[in-house]
Amino acid sequence: xKTLAADExxxxxxxLDTGRRLGVHPNEWLHVRARxxxxxxxxxxxxxxxxxxxxxxxxxxxxxxxxxxxAGADLILHGGKVVTVDGRFSIHEAIAVERGRIAQVGRSADxxxxxxxxxxxxxxxxxxxxPGLIDSHAHPVGACMTEFDHPIPTIERIQDVLDYIQARxxxxxxxxxxxxxxxxxxxxxxxxYPTRAELDQAAPGHPVIFQTGPDAMLNSLALKLSGIDRxxxxxxxxxxxxxxxxxxxxxxxxxxxxxxxxxxxxPAPQAPREEKLRRLxxxxxxxxxxxxxxxxxxxADREEIECYKELRRRSELTxxxxxxxxxxxxxxxxxxxxxxxxxxxxxxxxxxxxxxxIIGIKTFLDGGMLTGSAYLRQPWGVSEIYGISDPDYxxxxxxxxxxxxxMVRSAVExxxxxxxxxxxxxxxxxxxxxxxxxxxxxxxxxxxxxxxxSNFMSREAVEQAARLGVMxxxxxxxxxxxxxxxxxxxxxxxxxxxxxxRSLFETGAVAGGGSDHMQKIGSLRSxxxxxxxxxxxxxxxxxxxxxxxxxxxxxxxxxxQAICFYTIxxxxxLSRDDQVGSLExxxxxxLIVLDTDLLTCPEDDIAATQVLRTYLGGxxxxxxxxxxxx
Ligand SMILES: [Zn+2]
Numbered sequence: 001x002k003t004l005a006a007d008e009x010x011x012x013x014x015x016l017d018t019g020r021r022l023g024v025h026p027n028e029w030l031h032v033r034a035r036x037x038x039x040x041x042x043x044x045x046x047x048x049x050x051x052x053x054x055x056x057x058x059x060x061x062x063x064x065x066x067x068x069x070x071a072g073a074d075l076i077l078h079g080g081k082v083v084t085v086d087g088r089f090s091i092h093e094a095i096a097v098e099r100g101r102i103a104q105v106g107r108s109a110d111x112x113x114x115x116x117x118x119x120x121x122x123x124x125x126x127x128x129x130x131p132g133l134i135d136s137h138a139h140p141v142g143a144c145m146t147e148f149d150h151p152i153p154t155i156e157r158i159q160d161v162l163d164y165i166q167a168r169x170x171x172x173x174x175x176x177x178x179x180x181x182x183x184x185x186x187x188x189x190x191x192x193y194p195t196r197a198e199l200d201q202a203a204p205g206h207p208v209i210f211q212t213g214p215d216a217m218l219n220s221l222a223l224k225l226s227g228i229d230r231x232x233x234x235x236x237x238x239x240x241x242x243x244x245x246x247x248x249x250x251x252x253x254x255x256x257x258x259x260x261x262x263x264x265x266x267p268a269p270q271a272p273r274e275e276k277l278r279r280l281x282x283x284x285x286x287x288x289x290x291x292x293x294x295x296x297x298x299x300a301d302r303e304e305i306e307c308y309k310e311l312r313r314r315s316e317l318t319x320x321x322x323x324x325x326x327x328x329x330x331x332x333x334x335x336x337x338x339x340x341x342x343x344x345x346x347x348x349x350x351x352x353x354x355x356x357x358i359i360g361i362k363t364f365l366d367g368g369m370l371t372g373s374a375y376l377r378q379p380w381g382v383s384e385i386y387g388i389s390d391p392d393y394x395x396x397x398x399x400x401x402x403x404x405x406x407m408v409r410s411a412v413e414x415x416x417x418x419x420x421x422x423x424x425x426x427x428x429x430x431x432x433x434x435x436x437x438x439x440x441x442x443x444x445x446x447x448x449x450x451x452x453x454s455n456f457m458s459r460e461a462v463e464q465a466a467r468l469g470v471m472x473x474x475x476x477x478x479x480x481x482x483x484x485x486x487x488x489x490x491x492x493x494x495x496x497x498x499x500x501x502r503s504l505f506e507t508g509a510v511a512g513g514g515s516d517h518m519q520k521i522g523s524l525r526s527x528x529x530x531x532x533x534x535x536x537x538x539x540x541x542x543x544x545x546x547x548x549x550x551x552x553x554x555x556x557x558x559x560x561q562a563i564c565f566y567t568i569x570x571x572x573x574l575s576r577d578d579q580v581g582s583l584e585x586x587x588x589x590x591l592i593v594l595d596t597d598l599l600t601c602p603e604d605d606i607a608a609t610q611v612l613r614t615y616l617g618g619x620x621x622x623x624x625x626x627x628x629x630x
Contacts, residue, residue, distance in 0.1 A: 080124025132293025137514030360417025445469030
């Protein structure tokens with residue numbers, strides 16, 4: 001064998017260096033080049049010097065190859081409209097992907113220079129490409145399991161609720177619990193809770209709970225079995241009470257933030273873990289079909305985190321999952337603070353994996369606007385819709401300040417993102433005050449503190465969020481589905497700072513879009529609907545179902561802003577903006593191809609946008625089966 005010259009040996013280093021420069025581990029580099037067709041001779045048995053010579057030959061071979069193919073892309077999409085969502089919101093014709101990352105964006109002619117015999121090349125025929133969409137608020141594990149033992153019909157009227165209860169009564173043994181959960185009264189035609197009497201009549205032999213968020217309407221048997229009577233009082237230090245009819249002083253059956261006191265004895269059957277994983281993977285595939293490549297589970301418990309870990313271990317995740325781990329707010333404060341600190345020791349937090357990571361913690365600060373318990377600065381007002389009889393009632397705040405501030409401090413000290421469910425302006429202000437309190441001696445901004453939902457804000461709240469670096473995850477589908485009831489309850493003017501997206505963008509606060517998906521698979525049939533194009537359309541138009549006007553159109557986003565809302569802003573919210581959220585060289589190649597040009601199409605076409613392709617790290621995870629190109 002010919003002796004190798006010194007400069008040829010140097011090529012080996014260069015070959016390895018090429019890999020290093022590109023941030024590829026040498027083993028991975030060999031693998032990558034081999035996958036792309038380079039024959040890498042493998043030594044079987046050889047002496048030390050022979051091995052060394054072989055290694056040098058290998059090095060020579062692949063460094064030569066890499067020189068020849070330095071421009072070789074795995075994937076090129078060209079002839080389209082690639083919306084990068086970079087700092088200038090620049091738009092290009094083409095994009096190239098190498099080893100799962102974006103290698104180049106630019107003119108088609110330039111990007112096509114990277115083509116080689118192995119490149120997959122897709123002509124976009126003018127289609128729009130966006131960064132993969134991110135949903136910053138969902139509950140995927142619970143959502144995918146809602147229908148595992150029986151399908152749940154679409155419920156739009158009180159009669160649908162009662163029909164469903166009767167059907168369950170027929171399917172279950174007498175005395176077994178019937179649970180109707182997350183059917184929101186704001187979305188029922190009658191805009192009210194079913195009454196205790198109606199529930200009694202529908203299933204007299206069964207305890208029935210109609211639960212929405214922390215609130216619930218019970219029938220008489222359910223009240224009795226739970227030991228809830230006129231003398232009922234909350235005893236665990238949390239908020240809540242049982243509503244009474246002011247005329248008769250009898251329980252109406254409505255429990256405010258007391259669903260935890262209901263003693264459901266026959267809980268829903270549990271599915272085996274394998275079934276859960278199968279359904280979760282199916283849900284993620286459905287997320288991909290509407291362009292979602294990243295999601296944040298905004299309240300995961302350990303069991304749910306284990307499900308994500310298992311899919312991650314099997315390489316079956318098709319969305320990047322961020323997790324806000326659930327932290328309760330009841331019980332000894334020292335234990336709560338210890339459990340917060342413990343989250344920061346989890347490898348899923350420390351290792352910052354591209355696929356699955358814990359970003360912080362989530363807790364609950366108030367009730368909901370869909371159920372009548374959001375904590376407001378002004379009274380709700382006596383309400384038939386929400387079953388409110390007390391004119392001074394302002395909703396329920398779950399965590400007092402002396403508990404909230406140390407919880408926030410503990411999260412910030414641990415480097416964790418703190419977020420709390422805060423719907424009413426009273427809760428939003430309370431959380432902002434807690435952030436401001438901690439910020440006096442410990443800057444909160446670096447941990448990207450968050451407010452989840454943040455529906456009712458105020459000018460001061462918007463400005464304070466911007467000043468402190470507090471981010472918000474907001475659900476436009478709630479505006480779409482609930483505005484007609486909210487206007488009826490509060491009047492138009494009181495909703496001036498309801499989801500004030502434009503104000504948030506203009507003051508520089510980071511707002512990201514989410515769904516709060518909690519039930520069912522199917523982007524429009526789910527509760528809440530997770531179709532991000534419905535969210536985009538709502539953020540842009542402020543139009544709502546069963547409502548003839550636009551709800552405070554002065555808070556509408558431009559199309560560019562709305563795209564940021566579901567891409568780079570959510571990436572910031574989830575501390576992933578170094579990796580995803582825009583199409584810039586070096587970032588992970590999470591991108592989607594759409595059938596509709598969101599920047600120029602008629603406004604009414606936005607919600608119906610179809611995804612043609614979804615790529616995750618350059619890998620095709622969804623392609624629409626139709627004749628539509630590409
Ligand atoms: Zn939620």
